[in-house]
Amino acid sequence: xxxxSQLVFWIQDAATHPWSFIKILYLIALLIYIAxxxxxxxxVKMMEQxxxxxxxxxxxxxxxxxxxxxxxxxxxxxxIL
Amino acid sequence: MQMPxxxxxxxxxxxxxxxxxxxxxxxxxxxxxxxxxxxxxxNQTKKEEILLLLRPHMITNVPWMLITIFMVFLPTIFxxxxxxxxxxxxxxxxxxxxxxxxxxxFAYEKLLCWLFSVGIVTNERVVxxxxxxxxxxxxxxxxxxxxxxVSVKTGGFIRSVFNFGDVFIQTAGxxxxxxxxxxxxxxxxxKLLDSLISEGNKR
Numbered sequence: 443x444x445x446x447s448q449l450v451f452w453i454q455d456a457a458t459h460p461w462s463f464i465k466i467l468y469l470i471a472l473l474i475y476i477a478x479x480x481x482x483x484x485x486v487k488m489m490e491q492x493x494x495x496x497x498x499x500x501x502x503x504x505x506x507x508x509x510x511x512x513x514x515x516x517x518x519x520x521x522i523l
Numbered sequence: 524m525q526m527p528x529x530x531x532x533x534x535x536x537x538x539x540x541x542x543x544x545x546x547x548x549x550x551x552x553x554x555x556x557x558x559x560x561x562x563x564x565x566n567q568t569k570k571e572e573i574l575l576l577l578r579p580h581m582i583t584n585v586p587w588m589l590i591t592i593f594m595v596f597l598p599t600i601f602x603x604x605x606x607x608x609x610x611x612x613x614x615x616x617x618x619x620x621x622x623x624x625x626x627x628x629f630a631y632e633k634l635l636c637w638l639f640s641v642g643i644v645t646n647e648r649v650v651x652x653x654x655x656x657x658x659x660x661x662x663x664x665x666x667x668x669x670x671x672x673v674s675v676k677t678g679g680f681i682r683s684v685f686n687f688g689d690v691f692i693q694t695a696g697x698x699x700x701x702x703x704x705x706x707x708x709x710x711x712x713x714k715l716l717d718s719l720i721s722e723g724n725k726r
Contacts, residue, residue, distance in 0.1 A: 485657045489639040495562035497551050522613045
């Protein structure tokens with residue numbers, strides 16, 4: 443459980459170091475994006491089951507590259523921000 | 524099942540027509556594919572043959588393509604209009620990379636929805652697969668003996684110029700209407716459906 447004094451400290455810290463606060467927001471957004479990319483990958487597989495023969499392996503590959511890129515950007519943000 | 528004559532190009536022998544329009548390497552981005560032997564759909568029976576695969580006309584993709592182009596150039600425009608010097612370089616870099624990832628996701632989602640939202644006419648039934656978003660799938664189908672009426676709606680400058688429109692298929696089944704939206708050459712599609720329905724009724 444977060445105490446009131448801890449909460450006040452975080453707010454003060456966010457006010458004095460806004461970029462560390464923004465970094466957390468960026469990382470949360472990028473985590474959500476990874477979840478989205480994973481859903482896209484799964485949905486593309488489902489779409490390919492519905493209609494087979496439409497650029498199958500290529501679309502799966504693109505979705506996988508997209509997911510890997512999303513993870514890569516998250517890791518990069520974690521390292522350089 | 525004997526193919527209706529409307530399905531065979533005028534003056535072209537059946538076998539040549541089959542080669543021209545039904546070969547394995549048909550353009551995967553085409554909106555009007557006849558006899559796509561390489562494509563199968565969920566619940567397709569072994570005896571069932573796809574006669575026609577339809578997608579919305581390619582021109583319907585222009586709006587999202589323009590938005591994508593705008594999104595690609597937006598960071599350049601934005602940085603020229605609004606000074607971003609107060610933002611640390613590492614934040615600027617991650618923001619731009621994330622923006623392009625988002626732009627890609629937007630375009631990719633639109634492309635996927637267009638590619639997989641198809642209308643299928645087989646020798647047994649019509650199937651309409653709709654992906655309005657990447658998460659939402661809607662499949663409806665009707666056998667020819669359940670189809671009551673087929674109608675076409677065209678109109679407007681763009682639709683007239685590029686010859687595309689909506690084909691409405693009224694059915695006696697659970698789903699009262701199946702709609703093939705923005706398909707190319709709707710009159711030809713209707714003609715094919717009418718022939719298949721009348722052949723189905725004769726049997």
